[in-house]
Amino acid sequence: TSDNRSICICREDYFGSKCYLRNRICDNSQCQNNGLCIPYDDFMLTKSQEYFCICPNGFSGIRCELINTQVDLIFDKDIHLSHSIFIHFIKIVPYDIFPFHEEVPKPSPERSTTLQTISQATNSIRIYWSQPFHLMFIETLDKMYYLTVIQPVHNYSTKITQRIKTSHHCPSINELVNDTFTQLHVIRRMKYYHSLICQKYSPNLL
Structure with a gap:
């Protein structure tokens, strides 16, 4: 800083100028399936709850309660x-x-x-x-x-x-038709899709 004092970066759940204060909101968190509890900042004006959960891979939901x-x-x-x-x-x-x-x-x-x-x-x-x-x-x-x-x-x-x-x-539509068909106007091509393409190739497609 301007007065040459050090700045402390606090570890998880601790805060204050020297990181002496601890936020205990997550001590009783309801995060499930090994979800990580993160307290909301006290200065957030839009917060509707005291903490949120970061879910591990494969889980979701407000409390990580849903299996994806x-x-x-x-x-x-x-x-x-x-x-x-x-x-x-x-x-x-x-x-x-x-x-x-x-x-x-x-x-x-x-x-x-x-x-x-x-x-x-x-x-x-x-x-x-x-x-x-x-x-x-x-x-x-x-x-x-x-x-x-x-x-x-x-x-x-x-x-x-x-x-x-x-x-x-x-396959692309261009792979299933000849050059003459691809040169037709899109409106003219549409009426042939079912008769020329779907009926011919559908047995071979998923």
Whole structure:
């Protein structure tokens, strides 16, 4: 400081100019599953409680009381992967939750994305996810997509193990049609999607 006095950086739960004072709020904390209790600063004007919990990997909730969904992905050796992949979680919002269908537009699917690192030793990855989802895709850094999980009804706190094969690959629309088709206007292409693509390729897709 300007008067050449030292500044003390206090360890957890202690405070004051010399760190002699102790905050005992966390002595009786309700953090579960080895969650870390952190007292709120007394100068925080918006605090609604005396402490909050930092949850370990695999748990969530105000008190770390919720067990997250665990997804283990194992990749076949013939799938070429970089060290990291994007994982997209898609949540389908049911239309029947709205009481007046004619007044509420149909909700769009909700997407959440995370970037994860793959273990090069095991060619696998483990993800913990706290939010509900119905579809799960992975995207490689070279824009290759794989459909990994389909669950019509989301089950909380479950463990999912999935082996990713080349048959899970979702090809681009340009890979399934010829050059003549790709040059058509998008409106003209739409009416052929079902007859030319879905009926022909759906038996080979997930």
